[in-house]
Structures are given as structure tokens and as C-alpha cells.
Amino acid sequence: MNxxxxxxxxxxxxxxxxxxxxxxxxxxxxxxxRVTGPAAGPGGAxxxxxxxHTTTVxxxxxxxxxxxxxxxxxxxxxxxxxxxxxxxxxxxxxxATGPRSAVVAGAATTRLEAGxxxxxxxxxxxxxxxxxxxxxxxxxxxxxATAERAAAERAAADGTAAGQPAAGHTADGHDHxxxxxxxxxxxxxxxxxxxxxxxxxxAAPAPPAGRLHRVDLRVREVQREVAPGVRQKxxxxxxxxxxxxxxxxxxxxxxxxxxxxxxxxxxxxxxAGALAPDVPMRPIDPGQRLTYRFTATRAGIWMYHCSxxxxxxxxxxxxxxAVIIDPPALPAVDREYVLVQSELYLGADxxxxxxxxxxxxxxxxxxxxxxxxxxxxRPLTATAGDRVRVWVLNAGPSRTSAFHVVGAQFDTVYRExxxxxxxxxxxxxxxxxxxxxxxxxxxxxLPAPGTYPFVSHVMVDAERGARGAIRAG
Amino acid sequence: MSDTPTGDTPTRGTPPRGTPPRGxxxxxxxxxxxxxxxxxxxxxxxxxxxxxxxxxxALVHPFLxxxxxxxxxxxxxxxxxxxxxxxxxxxxxxxxxxPAPEHRRGEAARLVLLNAGVAGVxxxxxTDRPAVGVAGAALVFAAVxxxxxxxxxxxxxxxxxxxxxxxxxxxxxxxxxxxxVPVGAWMLVADDDSRPRLLLFHAHVNLLGWVxxxxxxxxxxxxxxxxxxxxxxxxxxxxxxxxxxxxxxxxLLGAGVLAWWPVAGAxxxALVxxxxxxxxxxxxxxxxxxxxxxxxGWSIAAAGGWLLVALGLDAxxxxxxxxADTAAGRFGVVLVPLLAGFVAQTxxxxxxxxxxxxxxxxxxxVRDRAGRLDRSWAQRVAMANGALAVxxxxxxxxxxxxxxxxxxxxxxxxxxPAVRILIAARRQP
Numbered sequence: 081m082n083x084x085x086x087x088x089x090x091x092x093x094x095x096x097x098x099x100x101x102x103x104x105x106x107x108x109x110x111x112x113x114r115v116t117g118p119a120a121g122p123g124g125a126x127x128x129x130x131x132x133h134t135t136t137v138x139x140x141x142x143x144x145x146x147x148x149x150x151x152x153x154x155x156x157x158x159x160x161x162x163x164x165x166x167x168x169x170x171x172x173x174x175x176a177t178g179p180r181s182a183v184v185a186g187a188a189t190t191r192l193e194a195g196x197x198x199x200x201x202x203x204x205x206x207x208x209x210x211x212x213x214x215x216x217x218x219x220x221x222x223x224x225a226t227a228e229r230a231a232a233e234r235a236a237a238d239g240t241a242a243g244q245p246a247a248g249h250t251a252d253g254h255d256h257x258x259x260x261x262x263x264x265x266x267x268x269x270x271x272x273x274x275x276x277x278x279x280x281x282x283a284a285p286a287p288p289a290g291r292l293h294r295v296d297l298r299v300r301e302v303q304r305e306v307a308p309g310v311r312q313k314x315x316x317x318x319x320x321x322x323x324x325x326x327x328x329x330x331x332x333x334x335x336x337x338x339x340x341x342x343x344x345x346x347x348x349x350x351x352a353g354a355l356a357p358d359v360p361m362r363p364i365d366p367g368q369r370l371t372y373r374f375t376a377t378r379a380g381i382w383m384y385h386c387s388x389x390x391x392x393x394x395x396x397x398x399x400x401x402a403v404i405i406d407p408p409a410l411p412a413v414d415r416e417y418v419l420v421q422s423e424l425y426l427g428a429d430x431x432x433x434x435x436x437x438x439x440x441x442x443x444x445x446x447x448x449x450x451x452x453x454x455x456x457x458r459p460l461t462a463t464a465g466d467r468v469r470v471w472v473l474n475a476g477p478s479r480t481s482a483f484h485v486v487g488a489q490f491d492t493v494y495r496e497x498x499x500x501x502x503x504x505x506x507x508x509x510x511x512x513x514x515x516x517x518x519x520x521x522x523x524x525x526l527p528a529p530g531t532y533p534f535v536s537h538v539m540v541d542a543e544r545g546a547r548g549a550i551r552a553g
Numbered sequence: 554m555s556d557t558p559t560g561d562t563p564t565r566g567t568p569p570r571g572t573p574p575r576g577x578x579x580x581x582x583x584x585x586x587x588x589x590x591x592x593x594x595x596x597x598x599x600x601x602x603x604x605x606x607x608x609x610x611a612l613v614h615p616f617l618x619x620x621x622x623x624x625x626x627x628x629x630x631x632x633x634x635x636x637x638x639x640x641x642x643x644x645x646x647x648x649x650x651x652p653a654p655e656h657r658r659g660e661a662a663r664l665v666l667l668n669a670g671v672a673g674v675x676x677x678x679x680t681d682r683p684a685v686g687v688a689g690a691a692l693v694f695a696a697v698x699x700x701x702x703x704x705x706x707x708x709x710x711x712x713x714x715x716x717x718x719x720x721x722x723x724x725x726x727x728x729x730x731x732x733x734v735p736v737g738a739w740m741l742v743a744d745d746d747s748r749p750r751l752l753l754f755h756a757h758v759n760l761l762g763w764v765x766x767x768x769x770x771x772x773x774x775x776x777x778x779x780x781x782x783x784x785x786x787x788x789x790x791x792x793x794x795x796x797x798x799x800x801x802x803x804x805l806l807g808a809g810v811l812a813w814w815p816v817a818g819a820x821x822x823a824l825v826x827x828x829x830x831x832x833x834x835x836x837x838x839x840x841x842x843x844x845x846x847x848x849x850g851w852s853i854a855a856a857g858g859w860l861l862v863a864l865g866l867d868a869x870x871x872x873x874x875x876x877a878d879t880a881a882g883r884f885g886v887v888l889v890p891l892l893a894g895f896v897a898q899t900x901x902x903x904x905x906x907x908x909x910x911x912x913x914x915x916x917x918x919v920r921d922r923a924g925r926l927d928r929s930w931a932q933r934v935a936m937a938n939g940a941l942a943v944x945x946x947x948x949x950x951x952x953x954x955x956x957x958x959x960x961x962x963x964x965x966x967x968x969x970p971a972v973r974i975l976i977a978a979r980r981q982p
Contacts, residue, residue, distance in 0.1 A: 091846070091930075091931040092931070093931070094929055094930065094931025094932035094933075094934075094935065095931045095932070095935045096935075097929070097931075097932040097935070097936075098931065098932040098933065098934065098935025098936035098937075098939060099935050099936070099939050101932070101936045101939075101959060102935075102936055102939035102940050102943060102956065102959060105940065105943075105952070105955035105956050105958070105959050106943055106948075106952050106955065106956065108951075108955050109948070109949065109951040109952030109953070109954060109955040109956065110949065110951070110952060112951035112954075112955075113949045113950070113951045113952070182950060185882065186879075186882065187879050187882055187883065188882070189947075191947070191949055193949070358746075359746035360746070371743060
């Protein structure tokens with residue numbers, strides 16, 4: 081808008097200035113990339129001079145694997161990895177030498193400057209459980225034999241310093257001990273909880289009025305005591321494992337709002353509703369929400385659990401709960417309790433559970449309602465002559481439950497949607513056997529005052545904490 | 554648009570032949586304009602204020618989880634929607650040769666309603682309180698309905714005017730926003746499997762309908778005015794031809810993304826691009842006659858280029874995505890060129906031209922303001938567009954940080970003189 085005469089000279093200068101600023105910004109960005117990148121890190125075992133070549137490879141993350149899972153580059157090359165995430169869930173790529181990519185959402189791509197490669201380098205996805213599930217990548221140099229030896233040495237070094245590569249990670253929840261056996265928290269199945277310990281209320285909730293039940297489920301990462309003196313970082317629905325017990329009648333509609341306040345993606349799967357799983361059970365990223373609506377058309381005690389892979393880890397770390405849909409004309413009883421059995425695979429104290437133990441199915445504890453032997457120390461109560469109904473759901477993730485009450489017989493057994501025994505019949509049952517995810521209830525009348533222990537009659541699990549008691553006054 | 558009072562602009566060159574006669578909207582007000590100038594001083598603060606907030610969000614975004622949503626809505630719902638309501642009313646009065654408004658109570662009420670609504674939407678959406686957000690969206694909806702009714706009434710009352718087509722663009726744009734707002738409000742409340750399709754609908758209808766239609770309609774007269782040249786022959790005819798193309802493209806696009814029929818969606822995008830091309834042809838002819846030589850001119854020219862880039866990316870995104878979920882996830886690729894390249898540059902360019910003129914105060918004051926807003930314009934335009942080009946291409950993270958800082962710097966380089974001009978105008982008599 082100035083005098084036109086001045087115009088021709090200045091725009092060119094301004095144009096040059098503007099473009100120069102962009103160039104400077106790009107150079108600063110590239111320099112910052114180099115400084116924070118791997119090449120500058122003294123920890124890198126690759127004290128190899130750059131030979132002037134850059135190799136760029138594309139690595140896809142798909143189905144909890146890196147494809148390819150081995151990348152071979154000439155020694156001395158600078159390596160750039162284009163990470164393409166073809167999964168719906170998020171992934172990243174972290175190298176043992178330090179470089180780490182951004183966390184990429186599904187269908188997105190990121191670049192990782194892997195630095196100059198002088199020997200074998202291990203890489204993995206640092207999201208919880210993903211490395212253990214097989215998301216590993218090996219970068220080797222073309223000189224095969226020496227590289228393999230280096231890889232073996234590196235693996236040995238990693239083994240002695242468990243979790244070292246991940247030690248620098250700051251993001252909460254992204255740490256996971258690399259080598260489990262020594263890391264498990266100490267657990268004593270016979271220890272008594274502290275005096276102030278309050279057991280989880282096992283009383284079954286009454287079915288709420290109304291036919292539409294709106295429930296907020298917030299995924300939260302919490303520190304919880306799971307056995308006397310043992311704390312774990314649990315992934316929970318609404319802060320407890322098991323999550324809240326929901327209850328309704330046949331025909332009721334549940335509208336669940338799932339919010340992910342955790343640090344990794346989660347989802348939910350309600351067995352109580354029949355629907356196409358693709359959308360409602362999809363994993364959602366931290367900070368997101370989804371609405372999951374189902375109508376309970378069939379009776380039973382149904383499991384719900386996190387639907388995100390690896391499910392073994394998500395269920396094993398606390399993301400499960402029960403929905404009770406009353407059979408029509410369910411008789412009232414004097415006492416009604418809900419017990420959810422699950423296994424504990426302890427990680428380091430205050431850390432999340434150990435996926436390697438989950439895979440080996442070597443639980444440290446097997447528990448009712450999330451805490452080892454809590455009802456042995458704080459028994460459930462009843463009165464002699466009362467009819468007691470106990471709903472049992474086996475959340476697993478992997479072990480069978482055999483629910484038995486010492487000194488009592490079950491005259492009523494309802495298992496997986498079917499009345500197997502009624503009081504009117506001549507027979508009775510001694511055990512309610514439940515595969516993982518199965519559930520039902522039993523009823524008994526406690527004959528006289530006394531303390532009636534209950535266990536999972538898989539005796540090794542009873543020893544591991546799958547026990548409690550009903551005290552009849 | 555030659556809205557400058559006659560005689561104010563001896564230095565601004567011969568007015569383009571074929572633009573509306575100068576001085577119409579401002580004719581009645583006092584020279585120097587306490588009426589009109591005062592209105593634009595206050596109203597101009599609205600979009601500028603939202604842009605300042607946007608710059609603030611850009612600086613603190615690592616600490617704001619919903620910053621993306623907030624930034625998008627600060628720009629589009631805050632700055633752009635305010636600017637559209639203010640300036641489309643202004644241009645409507647001008648092109649329809651309506652008498653200068655005696656008072657602006659209706660307009661002020663619409664703006665108050667709009668901004669109460671914007672505040673509600675931003676607060677509700679930013680803090681995850683859907684009820685507040687929906688109430689805000691309802692107010693925005695009401696403000697736009699009032700605006701639409703006002704436009705329709707002006708159209709009915711007007712004598713035949715050569716550039717009445719501009720107002721038809723505004724009516725179509727407002728209609729598009731009325732479809733987009735309820736969908737946006739619904740997404741604050743519900744999150745189900747239709748969300749990706751609703752998101753695509755909301756984004757497309759609002760961006761390509763409300764914003765783009767308004768811009769295309771306004772540029773018919775604003776572009777030659779900024780260039781200070783005559784309008785190319787056939788420009789009004791091209792605009793008349795382009796409107797049905799754009800509207801049918803938009804309808805096809807809306808239906809295509811709602812029903813997730815990507816081919817229809819991409820065809821809709823293509824029709825919108827054809828409409829933009831129809832309007833661009835006479836605009837390019839005008840620019841060939843007299844090349845742009847100001848921040849406004851080059852910003853808007855670059856914005857036109859980014860619009861075509863964004864439309865191309867958009868069509869590709871829709872066609873290449875296997876499902877609506879993926880398409881919605883990839884829409885971020887379209888947003889950078891569309892929002893920063895097209896929308897923000899158009900807004901800044903138009904305001905750089907309009908604010909100095911609308912604030913009145915005589916030719917010297919106008920020239921002084923225009924000079925301040927144009928200072929180092931070549932550097933700003935080159936920097937912003939060069940940085941945008943780097944940002945659109947795949948660049949490593951730190952390069953993205955440095956180049957996006959440059960874009961922020963370009964925004965601040967506009968905001969500082971703009972705020973100072975608005976403050977200085979208040980001190981003037």
C-alpha cells in the first residue's frame with residue numbers, strides 16, 4: 081500500500097528473508113534432531129565413523145510384530161527407519177542405543193533416526209506388554225558372524241541389567257522390567273493383612289430400578305495392595321480390580337461410557353451383550369471415550385474385560401469385572417455374595433504384572449475379589465439356617481476354578497445360564513467348576529453356627545490364596 | 554470492495570471499474586466515522602482477540618490435552634465465524650446498495666449471541682462438559698439463523714444488483730453451517746460408531762461450506778479491490794456459474810461422507826474444486842493485469858493455492874481410506890493446508906486490507922494503518938508459506954517444531970500491528 085515505486089525492490093529482499101528464515105528453521109530442526117538423536121549419545125556401542133551412506137528402511141508394525149523383524153545394513157551406514165503402524169492400537173520403536181520414535185497412532189507413520197550402525201542393535205515397542213508379546217526388532221550389520229556375536233553379548237548384558245534400556249523412559253506406565261524372574265514382588269500366602277485392612281464388600285448389589293442403566297467406566301492406573309505387603313500398579317475399571325459389579329434383569333439396556341484415563345490404549349468387552357465387536361470393543365487411546373450400549377437378553381453372571389491386546393496382560397493386570405443378569409423369578413435369599421476369582425502374576429513392587437509369568441501360567445497368587453485370602457482374614461457373615469447364595473465368576477485369565485465350601489453342600493447350582501440343581505431334587509453338588517470366563521451361583525443352607533471355609537478346590541490355587549470363609553453366627 | 558468513503562482515498566488508485574460504486578455503505582456516517590469506524594474498531598477486536606488466544610494456545614499446547622480441538626475451534630468458530638458474520642453483513646449492505654444502517658443493534662445482538670455461544674462451546678468442549686458445549690452450540694445456531702434471516706430479508710428488499718450473487722453465496726454458506734453445527738453438538742454428547750462419519754461431515758460442511766463459500770463469494774469483489782485493478786470481464790458470470798456447482802458438490806460430499814460412500818465424497822470435493830477453479834480464472838486474469846503487491850494480495854493468492862492442494866489431499870484421503878474411521882484419522886493431513894494455508898491466510902489477508910479502511914479517519918490514517926499492517930509483507934508471506942510447505946511434506950519432528958514456530962511468528966507479526974491499530978483507533982477522536 082506504499083508508493084508503488086518502492087515495491088519492486090523490497091519484495092524480493094523480503095522474499096529472500098522469509099525463505100532464509102525457513103531454511104534456518106529447517107537446519108536448526110535438523111541439528112536438534114542430530115543432537116538429541118543417537119549419534120551423539122556416548123552410550124551407543126557403535127563408535128563407528130559414518131561412511132557417508134544413509135539407508136532408509138520401512139518397518140511395519142502389524143499384529144503385534146515388526147515386519148521385517150530383522151534389518152541388515154552395511155556397517156557404518158546411517159539408518160533411518162520409517163515406522164508404519166498398520167495396527168489399530170498405538171506403537172513405537174525404541175532402540176537399545178537410545179533413539180526412540182514418537183508413539184504412532186493406527187494408520188500413521190513416523191521416522192526414527194537410528195544413527196550410525198556399527199553392530200547389532202536391539203529394538204522393541206515400549207508400550208506395556210508389546211515387547212513381551214513379540215514386538216522386537218534386530219538391526220544387524222552385513223558382516224554376519226561378528227554381528228551375531230555382538231548380539232549375543234548384548235543380550236547377555238541386557239539380562240544382567242534387567243530393564244536397563246527402558247530405565248530412561250519417563251512416561252508413566254511405559255516401563256516394564258525386561259527380565260522377570262527376580263523382579264516379582266515377595267508374596268507370602270500365609271501373611272495376615274494389617275489391622276486396618278478392610279476387605280472388599282462381597283455383598284451382591286441389588287438390581288437397580290429402571291430398565292436403562294447408565295454406567296461410567298473409567299480406566300485408571302492405580303497402586304493397590306493385592307496381598308499383605310505387596311503393591312502393584314493395576315489397570316482398573318473405576319479404580320478397583322475386579323471392576324464394579326453391575327446388575328440388571330433380562331431385557332435391561334446398559335449404556336456404558338468408557339473413558340481411558342490410563343497411559344496406553346484400552347477397550348472393553350461385555351459378554352452380557354451380543355453385538356458385532358468391531359466398533360464397541362475397539363481399543364481407544366488415552367484421553368478418549370467411547371459409548372458401549374448393549375441389551376442384556378440372557379441371564380447369567382457375565383464377564384467383562386479389557387478388549388485390547390495383549391488381553392492376557394490387560395486381564396491379568398486387573399481389567400475385568402462381572403455383570404449379573406438375574407434369571408427371571410430368581411428367588412430372594414437371606415445372604416447374597418459375589419466372588420470373582422483371578423490370578424495374580426506379580427511384577428516388581430509397585431509395577432504392573434509380569435507378562436512372562438502370565439505366559440508361563442505361573443501365578444504368584446490366586447485370589448477372590450482381587451486380594452489374596454482376604455475373606456479368610458475378614459470372613460463373610462451369615463446366620464446359621466440362612467440360605468446363602470454365592471455368585472462366582474472366574475475371570476482367569478488362565479486357570480480353572482473349582483468353588484467349594486467346606487462343610488456345606490450346594491442344593492442349588494446355576495451355571496452358565498442353566499439351572500443344574502434345584503432344592504426340590506434329591507441330589508446336591510460339592511463344587512462349582514468354572515472354566516476361565518465362566519460363572520454361575522450356588523446356594524446352600526449352613527446347618528449350624530461355625531466358620532465354613534471356602535476354596536478353589538484346585539488345591540495349589542487354594543494355597544496361593546484362593547480361599548476365604550463364611551462365619552455363621 | 555470500495556467501502557471507503559469517497560474522497561478518502563486519492564492515493565489508492567482508480568477504483569476498479571465494475572466494482573460497486575464507492576462509498577455506499579459508509580455514505581451516511583460522519584467523516585472519519587465514529588459510527589462505522591467505531592463499530593469496526595469494536596467488532597474487529599473479536600476475530601483479533603480469538604487469534605491472540607490461538608497464539609496463546611499454540612505456546613502452551615503441550616500442557617493442554619485438547620489443544621488440537623481448541624486451536625481448530627478458536628480459529629474457525631472464534632476468529633473466522635466472527636469475521637464472516639461481521640464482514641458478510643458489511644459486504645451485503647455494499648453489494649445490494651442498501652442504505653447505510655441507522656443502527657447496528659441487530660448485528661450487535663447477533664454477535665453477542667454468537668460469542669456467548671462460542672464461549673460455551675469452547676468451555677464445554679475444552680473441559681469435557683457436554684451440556685455447556687451443547688448450550689453454546691445452540692446459541693451459535695441461533696445467531697447463524699438470525700444472520701441467515703437478515704441476509705434473506707436484505708435480498709428480498711434489494712433492487713436488482715450486479716453483485717447480488719455474493720449474498721447468495723453467503724446464504725448458502727450459512728445454510729451449510731446450520732447443518733454442521735448440530736452435528737458438532739451431537740458429537741459432544743455421543744460417541745458411537747458413527748462418529749468418524751459425523752466428524753467428516755461436520756468438518757467438510759463447515760470448512761468447505763461455511764468458510765469456503767463465503768470466501769469465494771467475497772473474493773468476487775474484494776480481490777480486484779485489493780489488487781486495485783478492474784474486475785475481469787465475466788467474473789460475476791463465473792461466480793453465478795460456480796455457486797450451483799459448489800453447492801451440489803457440497804451436498805454430494807455431505808451425503809457421501811455421512812453414508813460413507815467415498816467415491817461420492819471425492820466427487821463432491823472435485824465439484825467444489827471445479828467451482829473454486831471457475832472463480833479462480835477471472836481472479837488470475839485480474840492478477841495478471843495487475844500483480845498483487847501487498848500482504849493482503851499475496852496472502853490471498855497463496856491461500857487459493859493451498860485450497861486446491863487441500864482439496865486434492867482431501868479427495869485422495871477419502872478415496873484411499875478403507876473405512877470412515879481411517880479417513881477421519883487421516884483428515885489431519887488435510888487440515889494443515891486447509892486451516893493454516895487457506896483459511897488463516899485468507900482471514901489475515903482480508904483483515905489486513907479491510908481493517909485499515911474500515912477504521913476510517915481520512916486518507917492519511919488509512920495509509921498509515923495499511924503501511925503498518927503491510928510492513929515486511931514479503932518476508933511474512935514467504936516465511937509462512939515456505940514453512941507450511943515444509944510442514945506439509947514429511948519432516949522430522951524437530952523440523953516440524955521449528956517450522957511451526959515460524960508460522961506462529963507470522964501470525965504474531967500480523968497480530969501485533971493489528972492490535973496496535975485497533976487500540977490507536979480508540980484513542981483517535
